[in-house]
Amino acid sequence: MMNPFDLRTILLAKHAQHVVLIHFPIALFISGVVFDLLSRGKRPSQLAGAAYLNLCVAAVTVIPTVVTGVLAWQFALEGEKLKGLLLLHFVLASFAGLLVVASWWIHWRARKSDTLPLPRYRIPIELLGVTVIVLTAHLGGFLSGVNR
Numbered sequence: 001m002m003n004p005f006d007l008r009t010i011l012l013a014k015h016a017q018h019v020v021l022i023h024f025p026i027a028l029f030i031s032g033v034v035f036d037l038l039s040r041g042k043r044p045s046q047l048a049g050a051a052y053l054n055l056c057v058a059a060v061t062v063i064p065t066v067v068t069g070v071l072a073w074q075f076a077l078e079g080e081k082l083k084g085l086l087l088l089h090f091v092l093a094s095f096a097g098l099l100v101v102a103s104w105w106i107h108w109r110a111r112k113s114d115t116l117p118l119p120r121y122r123i124p125i126e127l128l129g130v131t132v133i134v135l136t137a138h139l140g141g142f143l144s145g146v147n148r
Helices: 006-010 017-023 021-041 046-076 084-112 120-143
Strands: none
Touching: 017 021, 017 046, 021 046, 021 084, 021 120, 046 084, 084 120
């Protein structure tokens, strides 16, 4: 039996980092979207500030999450060609990462310019991002064995 507190087990597991890191961008992005919807696009509100901060950190944490996902594929499957659920998970995860960064960029651009209001088209992009993240996480659960 493995020791759950063994540092080598924690840091060198073939896919453990991805499984741990993925929760941060998911939670931060969904929280950011909820705060943005509650703020109703009013930039001076505290909810809009919380939305922007959550979207910023979500966009930053997407990068190591995607990297560890690719590394998990390389190590756990030894670079085997992607197919089936794993391919769909990879495509959806890439699209979700793009939507997270796009949502942050929309808010960043509006904040940078004091005259630009938050555009209304951000809401469908953010809601599409949440939907794609939910689908990606669901497939990830099947791939990891949680949803079996």
